[in-house]
Amino acid sequence: MEIFYEMTSGYCYSLQESVEYLDELERLKKREGVSHQDDHFDIVPLEAMTAYKPVIACKSGGLVASVKDGGTGFLCYSTSEEFSLAMAKLIQDPQVACRMG
Template sequence: MQDEHFGIVPLEAMAAQKPVIACNSGGPVETIKHGVTGFLCDPTPLEFSRAMSRLVTDPEMAVRMGKEARNHVKQKFSTKTFGEQLNRYVLDAFHRRIE
């Protein structure tokens, strides 16, 4: 979907070691690393079919991108990472309040 919000589906796919093909706008721009964890495309059938063709004709690339996608999700979007960031925000807000 063009201008999709953050969206959990691409993250779930990447967590399952699948490269993602998505529109080059909205939430996917924040979660997908173009050419590394998937492809960000203009919202046209031609662009999406080119990305799909690349994955089908180079299965090793698809596996490699899938592994990168899984690592990316673990590093940037895991519960642990979310908790650490939330804790930092809370502590920063607390310290600003007492200063």
């Protein structure tokens, strides 16, 4: 079973493109005066939903608006325990993953 998940915001430290893109977004946030907002750019969850996959994401920022907890995936607090429990639910009951996807 393939599951997409996001622990922070889909940021990959090892990809130069991700580093450059995040730097650009941070500059735009400062320029537009919204750098104080705790918001995520919901690209990864949207890609997962487009691929009919359930999403496991942090319960914060824009993710709360784009991921329906228990509907299109699970929203978790940023702990390994919460993410592990959400993954276990999908692994133990593949029908839940299919329904969410």
